[in-house]
Amino acid sequence: MAPGSDVVVERILAAAEAEFERVGLRRASMGRVAQVAEIGRATLYRRFPDKAALVDAVLQRHLTTSLARLETLMAAIPDPRERLVEGFAETIELIREDRLLQRLLETEPETVLPIATTQGAVGIALARDFLADQLRRSGLDASGHLDEAAEIAVRLVHSLMLTPSDRLGTDRQASRDLARRLLLPALLPR
Numbered sequence: 374m375a376p377g378s379d380v381v382v383e384r385i386l387a388a389a390e391a392e393f394e395r396v397g398l399r400r401a402s403m404g405r406v407a408q409v410a411e412i413g414r415a416t417l418y419r420r421f422p423d424k425a426a427l428v429d430a431v432l433q434r435h436l437t438t439s440l441a442r443l444e445t446l447m448a449a450i451p452d453p454r455e456r457l458v459e460g461f462a463e464t465i466e467l468i469r470e471d472r473l474l475q476r477l478l479e480t481e482p483e484t485v486l487p488i489a490t491t492q493g494a495v496g497i498a499l500a501r502d503f504l505a506d507q508l509r510r511s512g513l514d515a516s517g518h519l520d521e522a523a524e525i526a527v528r529l530v531h532s533l534m535l536t537p538s539d540r541l542g543t544d545r546q547a548s549r550d551l552a553r554r555l556l557l558p559a560l561l562p563r
Contacts, residue, residue, distance in 0.1 A: 381410075382430075389431045394473045446463050447460045453511035456511060
């Protein structure tokens, strides 16, 4: 069942995310998630047959929510180039402030890294498609290589998420400067 299609699923996903943030993925139990969601274990297992399915759904919902927040911010900026600059800066800030992501990277990188890397194609594709769509709707053309340019930008952000830099995007203004100097020319060659 798709997230958002069922009130019970939404309660489960919210409870699971809170539990993952509190104790991590490994220590979270399906029983505790059911308890926090105020449902029976059987109801939980009808929606999510195992913990892996629940983790996938929570992470997908988490990314989708972040992209919706980003889309709202970007829609309010009239200049397409500045929209991309602010979108990049906001993305870096979202990553920096993401309690779930930071908790999991800190406490159980051996669990999170495979999800974000070798199993991360779905998330990267979702973010790439989002960015390519933003570029298309802005009327910006990357010389016929829109999807590739979007994927490169997403992979840069992905790298900064997994290995924060003490030189790149260290604060919002530094992220803006980086986007103007390097990202815009790569995404939107003249």
